[in-house]
Amino acid sequence: MSRPVLTVENFGVDYLVDPVVHAVRDVSFTLRRGEILGLAGESGCGKSTLAYGIVRLLKPPAVITSGRALFHDARPDASPSAASPSSASRPPAASPPASPSSASSALVSPSSASSAPASPSPASPLPASRDVDWGELSAEELRAARWDRISMVFQGAMNSLNPVVSIRDQFEDVFVTHRPRMSRDERRRRCGDLLERVGVDRTRLRSYPHELSGGMRQRVMIAMAMALEPQIMIMDEPTTALDVVVQRDILREISRLRDELGFAVILITHDLPLLLEISDRIAVMRHGEIVELGDAEQIYRTPRHQYTRKLLASFPSLTGTRGAFVRGAVPGGAVSGGVVPGGAVPGGVVPGGAVSGDAPVDAS
């Protein structure tokens, strides 16, 4: 089992509206280095609030009421270097505007973070410590650390590309801002390499955002989020605006890149079958709490919590008879060919141990 890269302890977030919304309640979990942790749960259960809270990207009326997110830095001495201000564009999505460092007030709303104004360049390095309490960082340290240590891809992030700036200039700006000592040639080479990693031809660097399809733009965003080799990528429905086939292609691509590059991912998507396919573990949230956390295989085969069973049963494709993808053989199990979200499970076993064709589990 790999070492943790993030430990979230007793995390709580309220929205101070009337009545108060307890959006995240006493959430604790560990993200292991290099793993994909899927966050599942119905709309409004607190997934985004948790994700944004971890990296302090919320703003009032959200208030972090308890807990902390401890980042275990693998390269505490390689702090982001100071940089000169940059003007061509901003690192989209992952770099929020200047903000106070209060541990208790959240800073940038999910909806506005991806369209944040140009961010000042990071001015100070992270503390040279292996364990960094994200809530203790100053605004400057947060700006330096986001994107560099933990990057985020938000829903609709592709829309935050500046329409009048070429992909090359926007891309290079990430390096100009965060790696000011990198030579121009090196920057250009890295930008092209990164684009190709996500399946976009490097000649597209010359393009403007409107010349790219939605899928390509989102791939560009993902490439940018990978640019500084973050140790964690938080992806909140990164493909929602795209059609299903493109969504799945991109999410599988993220899984492949994780295999290559070793970053850990917190992935939020409503596509539960795909989440089961590409996640190592899945945390199931309900009413702001994690009600179950386990290996994807276990969550699928032997969900312990009634709500998990209900969630699985709410996907007809998980219990129906169409489609085919195989997660892997199940040792000694009734299922010979592995799990088939999107279709029947060979052997007729469905989530929760029911028999294929059974009525959904009643979680009421």
Ligand SMILES: Nc1ncnc2c1ncn2[C@@H]1O[C@H](COP(=O)(O)OP(=O)(O)OP(=O)(O)O)[C@@H](O)[C@H]1O
């Ligand atoms: N700005 C806000 N003011 C008040 N309540 C809010 C605000 N933003 C979110 N909430 C509430 O907080 C709770 C958690 O919302 P959140 O967006 O985190 O859920 P989610 O699981 O990410 O939902 P979805 O899957 O639809 O994105 C919900 O009850 C939501 O209505």
